[in-house]
Every structure is written in structure tokens, then in C-alpha cells.
Amino acid sequence: MSHMQSKRMPDERLAVGLGASRAGANRTKRRPSRQRRAEALWAAAFLAPALAAILALRLAPAAEALVTSLYRGLPGGLRPQVFAGLGNYQMLFANQAYWETIGRTIVFNLVINPLQIAVALLLAVVMTRKIPARSIWRVLVFIPATIPIVGSSIAWGIALQPQGPVNAILAALGGSTQPFFTSPQQSMASIILVASWIGIGYWMIFLISGIDAIPEELFEAAKLDKAGPIRTFFHVTIPMLKRPLLFVLVADTVANFVLFVPIQVLTGGGPESSTTMQMFNAYRTTFGHSAKNMGAAEVVILCLIMLAFVAVQFRLLREDDPRGTK
Amino acid sequence: MSPRTRFGVGHRVGRTSWVATVSAVLLSLIFILPAFWMMINSLRPTVDIFESLWPLSPRVIVPTSLGLQNYFTLFSGSFGRAFLVSMAVCLVTVVIGLALSVAAAYALAVLRFPGRNAIFAAVVISFMVPFEAIAIPLSQLFNDWGLTNTFMGLVLPGVCNGLAIFNLRQHFLSVPTSYREAATVDGASELRVLWSVFVPVSGPAISNSALLIFLGQWSAYLWPLIAVSSPNLQVAPLALAKAFTEHSADYGATFAGAMALAIVPATLMLVLQRFFGRLAIGSGEK
Numbered sequence: 382m383s384h385m386q387s388k389r390m391p392d393e394r395l396a397v398g399l400g401a402s403r404a405g406a407n408r409t410k411r412r413p414s415r416q417r418r419a420e421a422l423w424a425a426a427f428l429a430p431a432l433a434a435i436l437a438l439r440l441a442p443a444a445e446a447l448v449t450s451l452y453r454g455l456p457g458g459l460r461p462q463v464f465a466g467l468g469n470y471q472m473l474f475a476n477q478a479y480w481e482t483i484g485r486t487i488v489f490n491l492v493i494n495p496l497q498i499a500v501a502l503l504l505a506v507v508m509t510r511k512i513p514a515r516s517i518w519r520v521l522v523f524i525p526a527t528i529p530i531v532g533s534s535i536a537w538g539i540a541l542q543p544q545g546p547v548n549a550i551l552a553a554l555g556g557s558t559q560p561f562f563t564s565p566q567q568s569m570a571s572i573i574l575v576a577s578w579i580g581i582g583y584w585m586i587f588l589i590s591g592i593d594a595i596p597e598e599l600f601e602a603a604k605l606d607k608a609g610p611i612r613t614f615f616h617v618t619i620p621m622l623k624r625p626l627l628f629v630l631v632a633d634t635v636a637n638f639v640l641f642v643p644i645q646v647l648t649g650g651g652p653e654s655s656t657t658m659q660m661f662n663a664y665r666t667t668f669g670h671s672a673k674n675m676g677a678a679e680v681v682i683l684c685l686i687m688l689a690f691v692a693v694q695f696r697l698l699r700e701d702d703p704r705g706t707k
Numbered sequence: 708m709s710p711r712t713r714f715g716v717g718h719r720v721g722r723t724s725w726v727a728t729v730s731a732v733l734l735s736l737i738f739i740l741p742a743f744w745m746m747i748n749s750l751r752p753t754v755d756i757f758e759s760l761w762p763l764s765p766r767v768i769v770p771t772s773l774g775l776q777n778y779f780t781l782f783s784g785s786f787g788r789a790f791l792v793s794m795a796v797c798l799v800t801v802v803i804g805l806a807l808s809v810a811a812a813y814a815l816a817v818l819r820f821p822g823r824n825a826i827f828a829a830v831v832i833s834f835m836v837p838f839e840a841i842a843i844p845l846s847q848l849f850n851d852w853g854l855t856n857t858f859m860g861l862v863l864p865g866v867c868n869g870l871a872i873f874n875l876r877q878h879f880l881s882v883p884t885s886y887r888e889a890a891t892v893d894g895a896s897e898l899r900v901l902w903s904v905f906v907p908v909s910g911p912a913i914s915n916s917a918l919l920i921f922l923g924q925w926s927a928y929l930w931p932l933i934a935v936s937s938p939n940l941q942v943a944p945l946a947l948a949k950a951f952t953e954h955s956a957d958y959g960a961t962f963a964g965a966m967a968l969a970i971v972p973a974t975l976m977l978v979l980q981r982f983f984g985r986l987a988i989g990s991g992e993k
Contacts, residue, residue, distance in 0.1 A: 421820040423897040428826065431811035434867035439833045442845035449844065504734060510727035521735035524742050527973045529926035531944040532965030535951045536745045539760075539958060546744070549763035582738060631835075639839035642928050646948050660839060667843050668933060676843060684840050 446684075449677035462674065469678040478654065479662075479679075483686065485569070486638070486658040490690060493573050494634050501581045501629070502622075505588035506614065519589065526583035534643040537575040538562065565655035568648055572656055575643050580636070584629045591625030592618060627698040631691050638687040659683040744768055749777055749962035756958045777963035785938070786964055789946035794971075796861045796942060797924045804866040804920040805913065812875030813901045817887060827876070834869020839929050846933045856937045864934075865924035871916035878912035879905055918979050922972055943968055 450469055454462035473479045508519050525533060540547050541561040548558040561571045599621065603613045619626075639660045644650060650657035650665065657665075663683060667676030744767065748756050751770040759766040782790065814820075815827050845864065846855070854860035882905055890900045906913070931942045941949075947964040950957070 417819070420818050420897070424814040424818040424820040424823075427810040427814035427818070427897070427901075430807040431830065431867065431872065432826070434807060434863075435829065435833045437848075438845065438864055438867050439836065439841065441848055442841040443836075445848055446841065446844035449847065507727050507730050507734065510724045510731075512724060512728040512731050515731070518731040518735040521739040524973070525738055527976060528742065528745075528965065528969040529928075529944055529972070531926070531928050531948050532745075532968045533741075535947065535961055536741065536748075536965055538951075539961075540741060540744070542760075544761040546760055546763070546767050549761045549767070553763040578738065578741065635835070635837045639837045641839060645928075645932075646951070663843055664929070664933070673847060680840065680843055684836075687840070 443684075446677045446680045449674055450681050452674050454674055465674070469675050470682070473675070473678055473682070481654070482657050482659055482662050483682070485656075486660075486683075487686070489569060489573070489658060490634060490637055493576060493637050494630060496573070497577050497580050497584060497633055498626070498630055500577070501584035502588055502626070504581065504585045505592055506618065508585070508589055509592045519585075522585060523582040525579050525581075526586075528579070530579055530642045531646060533579050534575060534646045537571075537578070537643075538647045541571055541574075562648055563652060565651075565653040568652060568655045572640075572643050572648070575647075576637065576640060580633065584633055587625055587629050588622065591622050595621045623698055627694065630694050630698070634690050634694065635687060638683065638690070659686070740768075745962055746966055748958065749966040750774060751959065752776065753957055753959040756962070777959035778967065780957070781960045781963045781967065784950075784960075785941065786943065786946045786950065786960075786967075788939075789941045789943045790967065792940060793925065793943040796858070796865075797921050799858075800862045800865040800924045801917050801920050803862065804868055804871065805917055807866055808868065808871040808875055808916055808920075809901070809906065809913065812872050812879055813897075813905060815872070816876045816879035817882075817900075817905075818897065830869050830872055833867075834873075838864060838923075842929050842933065846930075849934055854934075856935055856940060858940065860934050861931060861940060861942065862924075864930055865920060865927065868916070868920050868923060871919045874919070875909070875912050875916050878909055882908060914979055918975055921975065925972055926968075 451464060451466060452462040453465035453468060454460070504522055508515060508522070512518070539545060542548075543558065543560065543563065547561070552558055560567055562568050595618065599617050600613065603617050608616065640658070641660050641664065644656050644658065644661045645664070648656040650661050659679065660683060663676050663679035666679055667673050747768055747770050750773045752772065752774075755766075755771050759770075781787070811830070815823060815830070842864070849855050849860050854863070886904050886908075887900050890904050895903070926944060927942070928944045928948070931940075931945050935941065943964075947961070947968065950964065951961050
């Protein structure tokens with residue numbers, strides 16, 4: 382199904398592009414200015430709710446975070462806030478634990494994003510090969526992504542408890558049981574496991590659409606050249622998949638930078654702060670410690686680091702746009 | 708089978724790959740088994756779950772008895788109410804969100820006015836920023852605006868979904884311009900054109916956007932956690948987390964809660980599966 386859509390998209394977009402520009406040219410020539418003004422008024426009316434929502438729900442909080450982070454106040458707001466410049470930031474950066482939180486967030490993202498995308502890509506390649514009952518296997522991998530994350534987090538918390546089924550399997554296979562969430566050495570890896578079980582099927586769907594959109598002729602040509610599956614993968618699939626890969630990588634990174642539910646539900650940032658990352662930390666600072674100014678500074682730093690990550694990914698994957706995906 | 712044989716759409720050239728088939732089966736089992744385990748546990752008594760956790764035996768996924776008792780227990784408690792609150796929040800969000808998105812998408816796709824591209828870019832960029840990142844400062848603003856602990860306070864952050872606007876705009880662009888011209892000649896207003904010409908031919912795109920808005924709101928956790936403290940407005944994901952941390956001994960009800968939360972989006976997606984494939988493309992191409 383998705384395949385039919387993908388095949389249709391390019392022509393559709395082309396046709397639309399032509400149609401739109403032609404109609405636009407006609408209109409600017411012929412239309413009286415009164416009609417043009419009416420159209421602009423309609424546009425304003427139609428856009429007003431969306432723009433108001435973006436203003437109130439996106440821009441205002443971003444500005445609020447920036448401004449709040451520059452003030453210092455007492456918990457509970459008993460006294461008026463005083464301007465503190467970059468004081469909150471200085472305090473954060475003088476704090477060893479905060480540096481460790483930043484480091485943990487970065488390491489977490491350096492591991493989980495490539496891992497999830499690599500597995501999702503592997504799955505997408507397998508699931509686009511000629512195999513019986515293909516759509517069933519796709520759905521089975523995708524199902525974890527449909528379970529709201531709080532439900533799957535709790536279920537994995539039970540599955541990974543010291544005397545839980547995962548350890549039962551390990552023991553039955555002759556291995557030793559693992560502490561998972563109860564050990565500072567394994568808690569982060571356990572979070573990665575849970576988040577990946579949830580996320581991989583979701584990203585796989587995007588990559589399957591991307592692979593389906595690659596022209597069949599390229600695979601046939603690779604076959605004529607007697608290229609094996611691995612060469613075909615690196616010389617046809619990967620180069621043709623750059624745009625979907627970039628999209629998935631950026632979207633995954635953005636999602637993982639603000640990952641919150643499994644940490645809040647399962648570890649509370651512990652044990653021994655081993656799963657305290659920036660998003661959870663900002664939440665705890667703001668609501669647990671009632672330090673909203675410091676929390677705002679943490680939100681600003683989180684966003685800046687996240688944007689830096691996304692910018693690097695754009696650089697890495699954008700440098701040459703392969704012909705044919707345009 | 709010749710290499711060019713194609714069985715419907717999407718089949719790659721060549722013979723059936725048995726390596727790929729075996730990998731697909733094994734990989735999908737890894738993903739589905741925990742979900743299957745969750746489902747089985749939601750249908751059996753807590754004692755049975757406890758006894759099957761350790762040591763490993765077939766009982767881990769083979770129940771001794773099946774029944775809906777956990778669901779009855781769950782829905783007769785505070786979760787039942789929370790489930791209804793979640794439903795109400797999602798439905799209101801979808802109605803407002805669709806109205807807002809359809810109108811904006813129509814303006815961005817069909818109407819001509821200065822600054823159109825800039826506004827479109829602003830809409831697209833605004834949804835690349837994850838909501839969670841600005842949820843904390845937004846909760847301070849909602850506090851100032853008197854929206855904390857209100858129904859609309861839960862609804863509002865979900866109404867503005869950039870991806871929904873983006874998908875609708877892409878679809879409206881594909882509606883032939885002659886449709887609108889014909890209607891305008893007949894003296895129809897823009898509102899009339901949108902409602903009587905564009906909306907009727909946009910079923911899949913609209914349900915797609917409705918699904919996006921619904922899903923975003925249905926699994927919301929951080930926002931209800933920080934914007935609402937009143938038990939009357941507690942949503943289902945929070946009720947579940949609270950039940951798990953406070954009386955985690957009732958595993959049966961916990962699994963039933965997780966499944967109850969999962970069934971709603973899974974059903975919606977199954978129903979709208981065709982549109983979901985389209986959704987993946989739309990966003991992947993961006």
C-alpha cells in the first residue's frame with residue numbers, strides 16, 4: 382500500500398508544482414486588487430488560530446525559558462525575582478554533577494540513535510526483500526511502537542526485575558542473572574533496550590517507505606552487474622536512502638534527547654544518578670526542587686545541545702544529494 | 708520465476724530469499740514476544756503471573772486460566788475515570804486541532820498572500836522542536852494564564868500539530884485549481900470552497916491528521932504530569948503509572964492498563980492503515 386503511494390508521489394508533486402505556478406501567474410495578471418485583498422484577508426482569518434497557537438504554545442514558552450533563566454528567585458516566589466544575568470548558567474557549569482548529566486545525555490544519544498537507526502535499517506532491508514507474508518512481519522515489529530510508552534516501560538520494568546522472565550531466560554540458558562535497572566552499570570543500557578524495543582519498529586516504517594521509493598531499475602542494474610546483496614546495499618540502497626535516513630536520524634535524536642517516561646517511571650534518575658539525563662534533570666530541578674529559574678537554564682542548555690546534534694547530522698548526511706531523490 | 712516477475716507492488720526482483728525470510732521471522736518474534744507476554748498477563752490472575760515469572764517454564768506465556776477479571780478491576784477503580792478523561796481530552800483536541808489545521812493548510816496551499824512561504828517555514832520549524840523541550844516553561848505560562856488544572860489546559864498543547872498541517876497542505880496542493888475556480892465563479896466564499904470542495908475530497912488526509920493529533924495526545928505523559936494535579940482531571944497514562952508505583956503488587960491490573968492504553972491507538976491505526984502508509988511517506992519526504 383505504502384508502495385503505491387510512494388510511486389505516485391513524484392509525478393503528483395511535479396503536476397502540482399506546475400499547476401500552482403501557472404495559476405499563480407494567471408492570477409497576478411488578471412485579478413483586480415480588491416479580490417487580491419479579499420484573498421489575503423481570508424488567509425489571515427484562516428491562519429490566525431494556527432499562528433496564535435504557535436505563538437502561545439511554542440514561541441512564548443521558548444522566550445519564557447530564556448527570560449526566566451536570567452533571573453534568580455526563591456522557591457515558591459515569596460520574594461520578587463531579581464535579574465541575575467548568566468548567574469544560573471555559571472552555577473550550573475560550576476557543578477560537577479551537572480557536567481556529568483550533560484555527558485550522560487550525550488553518550489546516551491551517541492549510542493541509542495545510531496543503534497536504533499542501524500537496526501531499523503536492517504529490518505527495513507529484510508522486510509523489503511521478497512519474503513512470504515511480508516506485511517505480517519512488518520506489523521509484528523511495528524506493534525511495540527503502538528503501545529503508549531508508559532505501558533511498555535512498566536511491563537519492561539517487570540520483565541527485567543531480578544527474578545523476572547528475562548533473567549529466567551538467562552538462567553535457563555546457563556548464563557548468570559543480571560541486575561539491569563538495579564545496578565548503576567546496567568541501568569542506562571536497560572533504558573536503551575526498552576526505548577529501542579519501542580522505537581525501532583516506528584523508524585523502520587519510514588525506512589521501508591524510503592526503500593520502496595527507490596526505482597526498481599537500480600536494483601535490476603545492480604543485479605545485471607552481478608552485485609551481491611552487501612554491495613547492492615552500500616552502492617544502491619544507502620545512497621538512495623539519504624533523505625529518509627536524515628529525517629529518521631534527526632527525528633529520533635530529537636525524541637531521545639527529551640526521553641522522559643521510562644526514566645521517571647522506572648529509575649527516577651538512579652541508581653546513583655546513572656540514568657539522570659538533561660530532560661529528567663530539568664524536570665526534577667523545576668518541580669522536585671522548585672527551582673524554576675535554574676530549571677529554565679537547564680531547558681535552554683538542553684535545547685542548544687540538541688540543536689547542535691541536529692546540525693551535525695545535517696552536515697554529515699547532506700553533503701551530496703544523490704540524483705533521483707530530488 | 709523470472710527476475711522480472713512481480714507480485715503486486717513492492718516486490719523486489721529475484722527469487723524468494725530464504726535467508727531474509729528466516730531473519731524476518733526471528734526478528735519479528737523478538738519484537739512481538741514481549742507484547743504477547745503483556746497481553747497474556749493482562750488476561751490472567753496476578754498469582755498466575757507471579758508464579759510464571761521465575762524460573763523459566765512454558766507457563767511464562769501459557770496461562771493456566773484466561774479472563775477479563777483484571778480489566779473489570781482496573782476500570783472499576785480510578786483508571787476507569789481517567790480513561791474517560793483521556794478519551795474526552797483526545798476527542799476535543801482532535802476537533803479543535805483539525806479545524807485549526809485544515810484552515811491553516813488551506814490558506815498555505817491555496818490562497819495567495821504576501822509572506823506565505825515564510826509562514827509555512829515557521830509552521831514546519833515549529834514542529835521540529837519537540838514539545839517536551841518547552842513543556843516545562845509552558846507550564847509556568849499556563850499557571851500565569853489560569854489554565855493549570857483545567858480541561859482546556861490539557862487540550863491546548865495538543866491542538867497545534869505541525870505535521871498535521873504539513874500533510875493537509877500537501878494534499879490540498881494536489882486538488883486541481885479548476886475546482887476552486889469553478890466554485891468561485893459561482894460566487895462561493897473561501898469558507899464555502901474549503902468546506903464543500905476541498906474537505907469532501909480529502910477524507911484520507913483528514914483522517915490521517917486526526918490520527919496524528921489523537922496519538923500525540925493519547926500517549927501524553929509529561930504534560931498532564933506537570934499541568935494537572937487534580938484527581939478529577941487525571942489521564943489514563945498517569946493513572947497507570949501511579950497505580951504501578953503505589954500498589955505495584957497488582958500486576959494483573961497493571962498489564963491490563965498497559966493493554967487498555969495500547970488497544971485504542973492500535974485499533975485506530977488498523978482501521979486507518981492505508982492512510983498510515985501515506986503518512987510515512989509524507990513526513991519522510993519532507
